[in-house]
Amino acid sequence: MMPLAEAQARLLANVPPPPATERCPLNAALNMVLAETVTSTVTVPPSDNSAVDGYAVRYADLGRVLPVSQRIPAGAVPAPLVPGSAARIFTGAAVPAEADTVLMQEECEALDGQVRLPAASSVKTSPVKKGANIRRAGQDIRAGDEVVSAGTRLSPRHLGLLASVGVAEVSVYRPLRVALLSTGDELAEPGTAAAPGQIYNSNRYLLHALLAEAGMIPVDLGRVADDYAATHGALASAGQRCDLVLTTGGVSVGEEDHMRAAVAALGSLDLWRVAIKPGKPFAFGHLGDTPFMGLPGNPSAVLVTFMILVLPWLRRAQGLAGDPMPPCVGLPAGFSTDKPGKREEYLRVQVVGEAGQQRLQPHPNQSSGMLSSACWAEGLAVVPAGRVVREGDVLGFIRF
Template sequence: MSSCDCDHHAAGPKLKPIEEALEFLLQRAKPISDIESVPTGEALGRVLAAPVVSQVTVPPWNNSAMDGYAVRVADLDGERPRLPVSQRIPAGACGSELEPGTAARIFTGAPVPPGADAVVIQEVCEVDGEDVIITECPKPGANIRLAGEDIEQGAEVVAAGTRLAPQHLGLAASVGVAELQVYRRLKVAVFSSGDELVMPGGELGPGQIYNSNQFTLGGLLQALGCEVVQLGIVEDTFDATCEALSRGAEMADLVVASGGVSVGEEDHVKPAVEKLGSLDLWKIAIRPGKPLAFGHIGETPFIGTPGNPVSLFVTFCVFARPYILRSQGVAGDLQPKEVSAAAAFDWKKAEKRREYARARLVSGAAGELQVELYPSRSSGVLSSVAWADGLVVIPEGRTFSRGEPVRFIPYTELMS
């Protein structure tokens, strides 16, 4: 595997802009069409194929927003009105119509009895035997949740194309939906190219390193909800590369390889993909991770990432992640949300390529949000990725001084 990303070279005129490469990929992402039904409690991270429509009105009746006393406001005369307590209504029970001139002890979530038009919170009430004394009189409607104020029966509550988070599962359950229609998981075959690679637990020989890329790629794909098929380490030969690509294309919806996507003598991915299908190989105006490959093995799409571990991580997050999300059926804007914070560093040299530098958010002396930069820019320092909690975006042709605002993308946005 030739893992050189040529990050030390100046950008040339043939470098493809990041936005152009990303648009190219997204235009070619074909969402999965296979749909399956899964229990609502097992749908976390899945992509919704059909909208969730409410079967009920939520809340189904007027209910108390607080523990207190249900009253008729018209019955509250004077500064400290006293009312006998005529009934007690816990959550899960229904009271009878409120007798005029009385109050009902009521608890959060319980239906408001007919005739009551306000709930007085218990903190402004005094209990005296069988009576309650109201020390602060409410306005009509106080502390009452109205029927249907959250959701009307028949309303769409979760749109198709949503990647389901815990709150979506709770919302679906709240409207009585026990099963959800979701796209099946995207199956992705992964392999690492290189005779120098050894799996963790094995013995390293001269010139060999442990295969971290398989685990980084596998983890990133699992975080996106993919089913991962590990094809292991592929030796640096044309025939072995062809065999791995063919096997992956038969087994999966997408094949992803790390390393071997450049044009060196030991880089066999390019000619192998071209023999089996078609390939677009780009040098992109990004650092780290200039080389990126996209193509097809027969009808199965293929993405080739650089072999350097940091370059792999960055190119996956910037390019492969949105492509995979769209292929899973996720709708809408796929760009990660950025945070603006003050630079806790100086960036003195304007670069020709946009840089995604490893960074993390810290609090300044006055509590302000700052972005701290990892000191090394090397694409081989994988520990920098673990040290960071996101990537800071350094645009082309820009310099920064300490204190200036910079764009920071948290890992939470890049792994979901």
């Protein structure tokens, strides 16, 4: 078996260049990967503006009764403040020239065409300071600033920020198309009656959702019979249509496992059997020029190998900048093990206990065939190969 770290390194060393770029409107760019860094052509906010509803004044006039010389709603262009007067102003409105402070309306007393301003020290909450309640021009972004860097997966926050500087569309990498193939005559589809000896095909739906969540385009090619010719034909077709071919089942050593032989006939099998638990019969190769990854058939092994081996490759191949590996933090174990394992193990765990006293608690059944434990769990605890765990030992934790 290949050590996991070596397998991960080999996978990331075999990532093709990012896909072609395309222009995309903001409202369709969620989860896309930005291909070009965006810099701002505008300043945000463009001018000093009021953070509250109230009165724009000169700080030197606090404690006086002043006439109200103008009313400034958001979006209006104010005239300079008349000396010895106050301007009624609303949240987001531009602060007029000559005003240097905004008072909240609750701190002032509105009179007939006038306003009584409090003294700086008489405000109940805290003394008023010069410049209070003014959001300065450019406090968020200045013209020429980098707004979002290339290689960023665009979240709703990024889209809002890009809109705030007037960007209507961006250059993004085309989402990767990933072919999904399930193997096994024992698989039945949800919504149909399972025959004796059959199980429902959960991997098909699990992987489709994982790929969509990661911003990829799943291309579901259905189930392939446990037959060499059918497997060979399905792989050949998938390799011509997609950026990656992803299969489940058929990569072990049984007489009905035809995937390895078919991949080798169509291209090359570069990696098989990784020291990971669950998920040992993971395969990587090429169908001509198209990368291929073969996942085990057991559902929890599919989940783990996707998170640890497939997803980092997909992130790098999609053009995502930064570390493609899932974030991992250290937390104490709330359990012990009897003997060291030969493979790096990923346990389905919950985080239990109060803040500062948290522990990783594993599900009592770590069978690779069950998904209910993954729904119970909050993530995966990483137990390195060759290590015995004692309660309180710090382990890596990867949150789902």
